Each structure stands twice: as structure tokens, then as C-alpha cells.
Amino acid sequence: MILVLKPDTAEADVAPIREALSARGIILQDIVGASTTMLGLAGDTSAVSADWLMTYRCVERIVRVQEPYKLAGRKFHPEDSVFTVRGQAIGGGAFAVMAGPCSVESEEQILAVARGVKACGAGFLRGGAFKPRSSPYAFMGLGLDGLELLKLAREETGMPIVTELLSSEHLDAFAKDVDVIQIGARNMQNFSLLREVGQLKKPVLLKRGLSSTIDELLMAAEYVMAGGSPEVILCERGIRTFETATRNTLDISAVPVLKQKSHLPVIIDPSHATGQWQLVESMSLAAAAAGADGLIIEVHNKPEAALCDGAQSLTPEAFGRLMQKLECVRQALSM
Amino acid sequence: MILVLKPDTAEADVAPIREALSARGIILQDIVGASTTMLGLAGDTSAVSADWLMTYRCVERIVRVQEPYKLAGRKFHPEDSVFTVRGQAIGGGAFAVMAGPCSVESEEQILAVARGVKACGAGFLRGGAFKPRSSPYAFMGLGLDGLELLKLAREETGMPIVTELLSSEHLDAFAKDVDVIQIGARNMQNFSLLREVGQLKKPVLLKRGLSSTIDELLMAAEYVMAGGSPEVILCERGIRTFETATRNTLDISAVPVLKQKSHLPVIIDPSHATGQWQLVESMSLAAAAAGADGLIIEVHNKPEAALCDGAQSLTPEAFGRLMQKLECVRQALSM
Amino acid sequence: MILVLKPDTAEADVAPIREALSARGIILQDIVGASTTMLGLAGDTSAVSADWLMTYRCVERIVRVQEPYKLAGRKFHPEDSVFTVRGQAIGGGAFAVMAGPCSVESEEQILAVARGVKACGAGFLRGGAFKPRSSPYAFMGLGLDGLELLKLAREETGMPIVTELLSSEHLDAFAKDVDVIQIGARNMQNFSLLREVGQLKKPVLLKRGLSSTIDELLMAAEYVMAGGSPEVILCERGIRTFETATRNTLDISAVPVLKQKSHLPVIIDPSHATGQWQLVESMSLAAAAAGADGLIIEVHNKPEAALCDGAQSLTPEAFGRLMQKLECVRQALSM
Amino acid sequence: MILVLKPDTAEADVAPIREALSARGIILQDIVGASTTMLGLAGDTSAVSADWLMTYRCVERIVRVQEPYKLAGRKFHPEDSVFTVRGQAIGGGAFAVMAGPCSVESEEQILAVARGVKACGAGFLRGGAFKPRSSPYAFMGLGLDGLELLKLAREETGMPIVTELLSSEHLDAFAKDVDVIQIGARNMQNFSLLREVGQLKKPVLLKRGLSSTIDELLMAAEYVMAGGSPEVILCERGIRTFETATRNTLDISAVPVLKQKSHLPVIIDPSHATGQWQLVESMSLAAAAAGADGLIIEVHNKPEAALCDGAQSLTPEAFGRLMQKLECVRQALSM
Numbered sequence A, B, C, D: 001m002i003l004v005l006k007p008d009t010a011e012a013d014v015a016p017i018r019e020a021l022s023a024r025g026i027i028l029q030d031i032v033g034a035s036t037t038m039l040g041l042a043g044d045t046s047a048v049s050a051d052w053l054m055t056y057r058c059v060e061r062i063v064r065v066q067e068p069y070k071l072a073g074r075k076f077h078p079e080d081s082v083f084t085v086r087g088q089a090i091g092g093g094a095f096a097v098m099a100g101p102c103s104v105e106s107e108e109q110i111l112a113v114a115r116g117v118k119a120c121g122a123g124f125l126r127g128g129a130f131k132p133r134s135s136p137y138a139f140m141g142l143g144l145d146g147l148e149l150l151k152l153a154r155e156e157t158g159m160p161i162v163t164e165l166l167s168s169e170h171l172d173a174f175a176k177d178v179d180v181i182q183i184g185a186r187n188m189q190n191f192s193l194l195r196e197v198g199q200l201k202k203p204v205l206l207k208r209g210l211s212s213t214i215d216e217l218l219m220a221a222e223y224v225m226a227g228g229s230p231e232v233i234l235c236e237r238g239i240r241t242f243e244t245a246t247r248n249t250l251d252i253s254a255v256p257v258l259k260q261k262s263h264l265p266v267i268i269d270p271s272h273a274t275g276q277w278q279l280v281e282s283m284s285l286a287a288a289a290a291g292a293d294g295l296i297i298e299v300h301n302k303p304e305a306a307l308c309d310g311a312q313s314l315t316p317e318a319f320g321r322l323m324q325k326l327e328c329v330r331q332a333l334s335m
Helices: A011-023 A050-054 A107-119 A144-157 A168-177 A191-198 A214-227 A254-261 A270-274 A277-289 A316-334 B011-023 B050-054 B107-119 B144-157 B168-177 B191-198 B214-227 B254-261 B270-274 B277-289 B316-334 C011-023 C050-054 C107-119 C144-157 C168-177 C191-198 C214-227 C254-261 C270-274 C277-290 C316-334 D011-023 D050-054 D107-119 D144-157 D168-177 D191-198 D214-227 D254-261 D270-274 D277-290 D316-334
Strands: A002-005 A027-032 A037-042 A059-063 A083-085 A088-090 A096-100 A124-126 A161-164 A180-183 A204-207 A232-236 A266-268 A294-298 B002-005 B027-032 B037-042 B059-063 B083-085 B088-090 B096-100 B124-126 B161-164 B180-183 B204-207 B232-236 B266-268 B294-298 C002-005 C027-032 C037-042 C059-063 C083-085 C088-090 C096-100 C124-126 C161-164 C180-183 C204-207 C232-236 C266-268 C294-298 D002-005 D027-032 D037-042 D059-063 D083-085 D088-090 D096-100 D124-126 D161-164 D180-183 D204-207 D232-236 D266-268 D294-298
Touching (some): A011 A027, A088 A096, A107 A124, A107 A316, A144 A161, A144 A168, A204 A214, A214 A232, A232 A254, A254 A266, A254 C277, A277 A294, A277 C254, A277 C277, A316 C316, B011 B027, B088 B096, B096 B107, B107 B144, B168 B191, B180 B191, B191 B214, B204 B214, B254 B266, B277 B316, B277 D277, C050 C059, C088 C096, C096 C107, C096 C316, C124 C144, C144 C168, C168 C191, C168 D168, C191 C214, C204 C214, C232 C254, C254 C266, C254 C277, C266 C277, C270 C277, D011 D027, D011 D037, D050 D059, D096 D107, D107 D144, D124 D144, D144 D161, D168 D191, D214 D232, D232 D254, D270 D277, D277 D294, D277 D316
Parallel strands (some): A161 A180, A180 A204, B161 B180, C096 C124, C180 C204, C266 C294, D096 D124, D096 D294, D124 D161, D266 D294
Antiparallel strands (some): A002 A059, A083 A088, B002 B037, B083 B088, C027 C037, D002 D059, D027 D037
């Protein structure tokens, strides 16, 4: 951490800062430049808040040199993390494909889709039982009944299930029945939920918030990991920008950047990023080529009858063709 | 709602749409242009999802003509809403100033600040008992003890208290003790919390999310109101943009836009929007001039000792000077 | 074009609109909904400005149904455009790789890089003679001397040259000597330059502006094409967002979206989008997988001695490895 | 300037950096922290490029401590600049109001508007002779004929004229006839135009680009000033964000931030920022309250007949009411 002082700062103004930091065991080093004086802070600065230092009116700027995430960062964990869920690996060379409908609608629907995506090679079944909807008047999902239907589909196909947790009210049900607990983009900074889910010690799929930076995503992962769950899967699902031709802008470069900074697996959600099924194939192939560890894709047996987000769902047939192309690209890259 | 069809769409492809919409009581009108055919939908389209219609592959685009918020919108409620909390009015010509520290730290601190801001003319005491922090290692607030200290300050000064609710765990405590329940920017789309807080039937201060549109803010208000709480105060607190000179970009034009679209009172938070106390005065005056119904401002008796966000806090003296200037501007505008 | 009227608009207010539009040969159709009245406009509305219609105070909203680009759009030109420059094809299944240094620095440098990238399979030599720099004190390129050095390199290697035009002052020199004239991101809406370059009837590489929408990029292409140059290559080079981990955010989904809307070839510039050579390989592979028609990549023989943008330059060796991987991915996708 | 090294960097890797910098007269200081080593650079680092340093692969990050604008910055010019144009002052307590139509359309129109705004107290006449239009098929302004009409209006009213320069082709005409030369948002980084206009040594009104940072705006001003024109007026006119309720988002906090960093006058363009005449009054009052040095406002005598941007134009009557309110707010603030 470096503290840049305002020009012509008197030593009397700096003294209280020196004192306060020394009291916390921080070692200070003066850096006197031609027109700028700085203080270098050495020692454990992870608990030193930049906000607090900025309140000293002689401080012009604070520069953090170290990243504030220790559990999620690659620094103290240089090798890639690999998790295994019901025999399905995520990370470290495996390519995890999670597929299924936006929301679970009926036994017939979820079984049909589950069989379809399994036949095409998907490893995980995704499906929403609780749906976050921006209108209070929209369909909110089948709730716990939806969870039961997902369990049925798991029983039949063997695929682990991935589904979104919206509220601490359902923590127990999720702890008991869900294989990978999804935290959605809108809850990425719902810190009380992050803490609670961390205590379940289950794999967590953490989606990047619409306007969250890569560092904020890693800090959210740090929350979950600090709670006790080391198995966090990061998911890029599009960020909000000025462009309106797609629902969001898929930040494909987040894949290599996250993998530089963190040891956690990184997957892409092309369905929510684009909002259009026509773009899902090209974005899935791009994700694989960019080095992602997997995908989460919406598949529906009857998109035009879907109760939500049908416009971004692939049919099982289109999903099958995509899986074949993905396989070709992945083989090409491993050569 | 208007449905634009793709060029050269066959009637056979449109027929299932006609059927599905007629079954819902929607009346359809064909609009045949030179090179484009459209369907106009009349009737109650509030439950018709654009997502669902987009799954019909002959549909090119959907245009919503009516806004989806009925309780929050001005259409069915043309006059400004005015709420009164412990004798303090918000909306309809009153100018509500909520002031206090980012977080409640001690009895001495909260009482000193409360007395200070009351003496300068603030109407409400704000202060955080539960703090959302992006690092799991940061100070999270005093929790329920902080709430007790706020009550003490209310008892002494008579000012109603405004404080943030982070989790449904504390709903009962807030229902009993808090005058205006704040929903923070990061929870603006925590829909389960919105629904729960709506059921308390208490005034709610709803902050706009960092990357939420004005329409999404109004939909979040609709959630709270649909739950049973008509008294929602909208708060613009800066949006996330590419500019980094300020923490966020204060969207000052949101004030007149929100007041066109909605009858609810609109206040501004210049402290969080800018992140710098030096900018709080000018942004507060701008907010008043733009027609805001009030402000929420951070004030701390010792900013350099604040446990969070001290850099954006005014001293009580600077707050006092601001209140005088605000009074001048408001008088000038009422001439 | 659809014109949505305000609620309770009197026919007397609409009459002047009807009259003004009829005078322009537009046919109007009333669409009367439950709570909204609209006017559908048929006929050639490309010269009808939405701005002008919005001045009628009874108009609430204008919805454009047709896209305003006729030459750049796919509607009247359904097949992909393919251009050939000195025997090198762009578009229609060919994959054009343009490589070279950010700026031409010396004969030795440009010849070394040109030979290096040609040996690895690049089809075009890129290099800046005139450099747009955000500081007036920075190196601005060698100017016309740089152009001479590019010609030397072309003579030796046979590769067509791609270089940026900054000012109409150099139109003649570019018309005579440059194979593909680049219009940079900062000049994408320099309309007088677009018009002038269009009159040269040479291939133009048009970079998307930092905060330009996909539709604005296509309108800029329309300018060049309306001037008389049909051979425009569109280039996505990253857009400005809130994320600061990369210099810009590569909008990879712009590739399939542009190809839906337009027949023009689309290439990606991973070097400027990310600003970091470490990210260039993964983003190049992603671009190929997403269906791009080519790449423009910075390569420098001594990145640490580059006079600009060395941090985003590949060495010829790294470029060679990338070309091999690209070949594998492209073969995989053609299976 | 501070150079943060990667962990475990060997001295052999740093040696070439030390050598290269010493050769430029830079003094280096090692800063050895617990887990990070840094190099502090002292001396004149304004010509040291961060891009160049980043090419050394042992460098993790560069931190610039000093701002790169010397002429535009407040550091070496602490007092506010005040310019006078035909007797009208800008900056330093004066409040400059520039008003007039988006584009000059006819003698009758420009004279009527000029008389109208002068009667209400405007100090400058604005009006476009050359218009940047995103469609090649739209009205481009009357060109040099428009300039003649502006001169007529100046002759009659005495008001100095402000109009936009689009191309170096018209430099001579502007040098001879225009009082304040406007550089529009789309040309803010048209560096060749900036340099040329700087050489005219006339007052320049520089609009912030749609997605330009405050620092980039100041660097563009530096270009003009380095060319020889010290009289630059900065203009905030809305930035591009995700919000679509207004055409752009007026960054009102840019006013105090620019005034902290620079001595140049700062004005606001509420017409282009919002795109809606209904929002112009509130945003103008907010600008005055935030400390702006003036406004540039579109006024048209017949907005519904305007050839461009009528939807954002005030009538002379509405402009007159605004001027009265502005006067009240400015008096209130000077108390």
C-alpha cells in the first residue's frame, strides 16, 4: 500500500498517520520524489482501509499494491483448483457443461430435458426452482416442488443438480438436496446470503453481478470461502454496458484474467449474456477457445412454451450440434 | 404492446401466436406497412411476457408501449405522494434532510452527531447498524447494539431514524424499532427481501442499484408496494460508469425523470455518489435545484476516526454551512 | 415507424402531424389500443427524423422498425461480401490476419517484423505511420517517412499494407500508396473524414469507436459506402465499460450480431481491446471460434523497445505459435 | 511514477530498466515491502511512457502520481482563468449563457432567435452551420451560408457567435469570422483538428466526448493549449452510460472535479445531455448550483419545424423563464 501525500504537506500533518499505522504494526518508509512525497506501507495491510486513510486531509491518493483476496487469489494457491461433484470434475482440464431449462415447469418437462441433455453429453442438470423476476407479477418458479422435480431427474439420469438459492429461508433444503448451489448475479453482493451459503460447505456457483468488476467477483468468492466452502465456481454471464443489441455484453476476456488472478474454475453463461438463442453457439465456442472450464446453457424442449426466457433457450437438437462442435474445438486446442 | 414480424413471415407461422394471445383475451390488430407487418396487442398485456413472445421465431421485435409499474407509476396516481414520519414530512414541497454517520460506532459518537445535525436543521437521523462490506474481513457494524444506540439518539433528539436492513433475519427488530427502513443499492434486486420488507407496512427508503435503470428502480418500488407498503422513498446515489474521478456518477437527471414517471418522493445521496466530502456541498445544492425532495448525507464528528467511509463525511460545521446555502437556494426557487 | 401518442390526445393536436406526413407521401394508419393510440407510418420513412416528430408535444414515443443503413445492411445484400486486396481475400470463408508493429520505427524494424509475420502466415502487414496519441507530447509516428518504409516492406514481402489515416491532409498519399486505409476508433464519427475516404474507392478498415453502438458502426460504414467505396471491413476493438482489469472490454458477441445485420466482413483487434500481450492468444482463438473473418494483431520484434504500445505486442515467436493454434481451431470448425 | 515489480523478480531482470531510466536522467529509489518490491521514479517523468515500461515483463503495474497536463492543470496556474470575448466574460464569477438554435436555417429564423435570446439576457449566440450527423442522408447544415447568417445576427445584436468546426477545410473561414470555435464531442479526440485549431489562437469551446474521462478532456484541452490557444472553455454535455431514459447521463459532478483539477472555465450543455426540452430547466438550475461558469442551451422559435434536434429546444418564452430562475439561484448562492 502506498500513500501519496498532497504537495507541501507539513510533517505535523503526517505525524498522526505515522502514529496510527505504527500502532497497528505497519512499517512505514518515506519515498521523497522531486515533487511528490509518498509513504510506503509494509506489513499486513489487509486490515488497513483506504477509506480511513483518505480521511486524513493531507493524503492525496492511496495505491493498493496487493490484492485483498487471499483464499480466492492465485498467490497462495498457485495450482488450479479441481472439484468433483457426484463424479463430475470441474476445473483443471475437465470441461463441465451444465444444461437445462431456465425454470423447472413440470415432471414431464424436466425429465425430457434432462434425458435430452444427458444424451448429448452434458455433465450437470441446471434448472430454476426459485426465480428472481424483476416484476412482482411474473412467474416465480415452482419453489420447493421444483426442487423435488429436480431430484427426480437426478435420480433418473445420475446428473448432479445446479439450482439458484434466493433466500436464507431455503438454506436447509438446499443443504440437503442441491449439489451445486447457484448464487445469481443480482445477489452477488448480498453479503449475508454469501456468508450463510459459505457455511454449508457445498460447491457454490457464483455469478458475476451485472456491473461488478472482476475484483468484486473475487471478493464475493472470498466471502463464501471465508465462511468455510472452498469449492467456488466463478461464472461470467455478461456485464451491463451501453450496447443494447445484446441483453448484456459477454466479457470474454474475464476468462483469462480470472484465471491469472485466481485458482478457481471459470465458466461462461452464454444464454443470459446474450439473451438470444441464435448467439449461444458462437459464444459457447468462443468461451471454450478462450480457456473457460465449462458452460452453463439453457435448453428447453419447447422454447416457445417456456414460462421464462424461452428466447434464449436452445432446443435439445441445437444443443447436441453445439456439443459436437465444442468437442472438435477442445480437441484442436489440446493438440 | 407491438409485435414486429420478420420480413416474409407466412400466416401459418403467425397463427399459433394469434391463438395463444386470443386465449388470454388479448385483441389483435394487423398493421401492414410497406415492408413490415406488425401486430398491435390491445387489452391487459401486463401479464404477457416479451420473452415468451420472442420464442416464436417469426417475431423480430417486441415494443412495450405501457410501463409495467402500476402502483409506483404516476399514471394512476397523478398527485405527488407525501408521507409523514414522526411529524416529519417527505414529498410534496417539503425538503427532507437525513443526516448522520455511515456507521453507528458508540453512544458518544451517535449522540454527538445527532445533536449536531439536529441543531443544523436535519429532520431525520441516519446511521448504519448493519453494514454491507465488500470484504469479509472489514468492520460490519455494531448490529443490534447499534440499533439500540440509534433509539437512544431518537429518544433524546426526537428525530426519526433511518437505517439499512441487510437480511430477513432482522425483520422483526426493524419492524419494531426503525422509522424508515433503508434497502441499500446492492439489495435493490434482492427480491425476497423486497417482498418481506413490503409486508411490514413501514416507510421504505429504496436506493437505486449501481447499474440499475430508472425503470428497474421503479419495478423494485413496485415490489415493495405490491407487498403492502405504499410509502416508498426513491434514492439516487450514483451509477457505475467508465469515469473513475468520482466513485460513481451522480445521475442528477434521474430526479426530474423519476418525478415525471412516478408520484413517489425522490432524494439524493451525494456522499455515496461522489465518495469525496469536497463534492458533497455542490452536489447537494444541485440536487435541490433539480427538484429533489431531500437529501441523505453522511456527517461524522471526527471523520478521520470513522470506521468506514470517513472520506465522504462532512463535519457538523460543514454540514451547518451547507444547510444555510440549501435554505437560500430553496427560497430562491420558490419565488 | 410507429408513433405512440400521449394518453388523451385530442385529434386537433394530431392533425398537423397527419398533414405534414401526408405531404411527404407517408401513409398513416391509426392503431387504437385499450389505453394507447398509435400511428403506423408506411412508405419511405428513411428521411423522416424521429427528432422532428418528437417536437410535436402530443407524441410520447417513436419506434423505428426498419434499420437506417441500406448499403451496409444485409437486407438488400443477403450474401457475404468478399474483397480481394493484392490477391488476399477478406470475408466469405477466408481468414485474414493482419500483423505488424503499432508504429513503424525504422527500416530495420519494419522489415524484420514483416518478414517474421509473413513467415508465420500473416496475409497483411499493419503498421502505423501516423499515430493518434492522447498526449500532445508523445511520439506521433514517422509520418510520410513511415509510409515509405511500409512500401519497402510491401515490395520485399508482397504483403498489402494496412495503415491509419488521421487527417484529410494525407488523402492523396494514402490513395496512391496504401492498400487498406484504416479509420481508427477515435475517428469513427469524424464524418468529414469518412466522406472523404469514401470517395477514394479503396478498401477501408473501420474500427468501432470506444463507446459506439453496433448500429452506429454500421451507420459509419454507410457513410463510407455512400461515398462510393463498397469495400468496408468492420473491426471490433473493445468498448469502454466500468471494468478496468483490461484496457477495454472485447465485445465478442459483436461478431455474430454484425454478421446477422450486415454482409461486410468482421475482424477483431485483440491487442487494443485488452492492452496486454498475455491475453492476445486466448482472445484471438475466441474470435476465430465466434466466427470472425480475421484478426489484426500487434507484433514487434523487440516489444520492450517499442515506441508505443509495446505492452500489447506479441513477439514473432509468440505470433507463430498463435497462428498454429488458429489453424487447428479453424480446421476443427470447418469439420 | 511508481513501478511495482512482480513477486520474485531477479535483479538481472530489473537491471535493463534501471539502465534505460538512468540514461534519461530519472533517479530511482528502491522500496522493499514485505511481499512487494517497487521502484520510485523521481525527476521529469512526463516523457516516460507507462506503455513502454509495461513491456518489461518483470513489471506488474505502473502508478502515475502526477497528472500529465501542465497547461490545463491547476497546479502551475492556481487562479481561475477568465476570458473576454467581445466584451462578454467567461470564468471567474461571470456566468456565460450561450443560446440559439441547433442549426442555422434561414435569415428569418436566426434573427428571430438571436433577438429573442438577447432580450432574455443571453450573452452569446450559438448556432450550427456545419452539423455532424450520424446518417449520411440527413441535413448537414447550411455550411458557409450559415456562417454568413450568423454574422448578420452578430451585427444586429452585438452577440459574439459560437459555432462548431468539423473539418480543417474551414479553418480560415472560422479564423476570420467566428468568435468562439466549438469542437464537438465526436471530435474531442480528433487530434489533428485539435492541433490545427490551437494554432488559430482564438477561444475554443471543447466538448467532452461521449465516453471520455475527465482526464482525457483535460488532455484534449492540453493539445489546444500546446498549439498556442490558452482560452479553452470546457463543456460537459452528458456521457454514455447504460441508462436510456435520457439520451446521455449529465455528469454534474464533473463541474467541481474539473474546477479542482483545472483553472479553465466549465460550462454545461443540458440540451444535448438530456435530449428532452422538459429536462433542460432543472438541469440548468442544477448546473448553476453546482458551480458551473455557464450554459449552452438550444432555443428555437418554432421547435416543431426545426431541421434537427427540435425535441431538445426551448422556446424563447421558456428560455426567458429559465433565465429569471437562474438569476434567483445565482443571487442566492452569492449571499
